[in-house]
Amino acid sequence: MASTTDTGTLARQGSRNFNATSKCLHWLMAAIIVVAWGVGYYGGAMLHYGVSDGETAQKIWAITLHKSIATTTLFLIVGRIIWRAYNRPPELTDMPAIMKTATHLGHFLLYFLMVAVPLSGWWNSSSAGYAIPVAGLFTIPGLGGKNPELTPYLVLAHFYLSWALALVVAGHAAFALKHHFIDKDETLTAMLPKKD
Numbered sequence: 001m002a003s004t005t006d007t008g009t010l011a012r013q014g015s016r017n018f019n020a021t022s023k024c025l026h027w028l029m030a031a032i033i034v035v036a037w038g039v040g041y042y043g044g045a046m047l048h049y050g051v052s053d054g055e056t057a058q059k060i061w062a063i064t065l066h067k068s069i070a071t072t073t074l075f076l077i078v079g080r081i082i083w084r085a086y087n088r089p090p091e092l093t094d095m096p097a098i099m100k101t102a103t104h105l106g107h108f109l110l111y112f113l114m115v116a117v118p119l120s121g122w123w124n125s126s127s128a129g130y131a132i133p134v135a136g137l138f139t140i141p142g143l144g145g146k147n148p149e150l151t152p153y154l155v156l157a158h159f160y161l162s163w164a165l166a167l168v169v170a171g172h173a174a175f176a177l178k179h180h181f182i183d184k185d186e187t188l189t190a191m192l193p194k195k196d
Ligand code: HEM
Pocket: 032, 033, 036, 037, 038, 040, 041, 042, 043, 044, 045, 063, 066, 067, 070, 071, 073, 117, 118, 119, 120, 121, 122, 123, 124, 125, 132, 155, 158, 159, 162, 163, 165
């Protein structure tokens, strides 16, 4: 027979669910970040200025596309942080205290990087004096003014932060899959659309 604690845990786990807005923000941002990362990597790391006119044009096209996609996360992350402040996520499933601390730290890092990565991209592009398009619809003003001497450092900061984000996102996804397939708890399904 399940003890009171077990029953309480099961009841809590059984009701684990994020609300629809949290789920939409989570998966929309996840999709945009993955695509922005891929296009940023293609334009930033795989193509180089001055190799040929074709490659230069391709790089400008890719980085403009990258910025246009990625700047949307600046708006989404503000909405997401405000939404989260008023909508507490469901409690974590039962796990050792150290795992809970690690989980909270991982989530904090995700939020920090979801702010720091687009901000550093916005700042590096502004320092070089380039326009900042948003979803191909409008542009936003530069951050911090034109200052080309700063650009190489800001490009490097954006590079390291974007790789840190990739690592933390990969770890986050790996743990979600571990919860689902190995622990067989409701950590992943709480963030998926529910039939009922
Ligand atoms: C979710 C947000 C973002 C992600 C995940 C992301 C990711 C990346 C990645 C992976 C690279 C390639 C780094 C490399 O290997 O060289 C890159 C480059 C770049 N990103 Fe972003 N980025 C984001 C937001 C932004 C924003 C908002 C801007 C500007 C408004 C921006 C501007 C740039 C620029 C200009 C480069 C090329 C740097 C160079 O000259 O090599 N990024 N980004």
